[in-house]
Amino acid sequence: MNRTAEFILGLLGGIVGLFFSIGLTILGGLLTDFEMIMMVIGLLSVVFSVLGIVGSIIVKSKPKKGGILMLISAVGGSVCLIQLFAMSWLFLLIAGLMGIFRKGKTEKAIPR
Incomplete structure (x- = not known):
């Protein structure tokens, strides 16, 4: 079965999440008050974003495993980045559930 929609949504969610995760990690390095906390949260969200990208790649061959990886990525990333991960969360959630x-599609047998 063609899983292009799940692949594209998962890939977009992972890339957008990766963009915001790296931005938060850099921002955490620049701030002086909460730098370690923000850097750790940023690095965790990078891991979840990469997990979403891996799930989007796997979904074509193993849809259930890829979907579960994308759902884990959506939940974990949203816990880490809350508002910044909203668009990624939506893409990964939809792709994971799909x-x-x-x-x-079930193939019909050809009568002989």
Whole structure:
């Protein structure tokens, strides 16, 4: 079955999340008050964003596993970045749910 929609949504979610995660990590390095906390949260969200990208790649061959990875990425990233991860969360959540619950087309047998 063609899983292009899940792949594109998961990839977009992972890339957007990675962009904001790296930005938060850099911002955490520049600030003086909460630099370690923000850097750790930024690095954790980088891990979740990469997990979303990996899930989007896997969803074509193993849709349930890829969908679960994208859902884990969506939940983990939203806990880390709250508002900054909103668009990524939406993309990864939709792609993850589609990967898990979308049924494949059944092929009809050709009578002989």
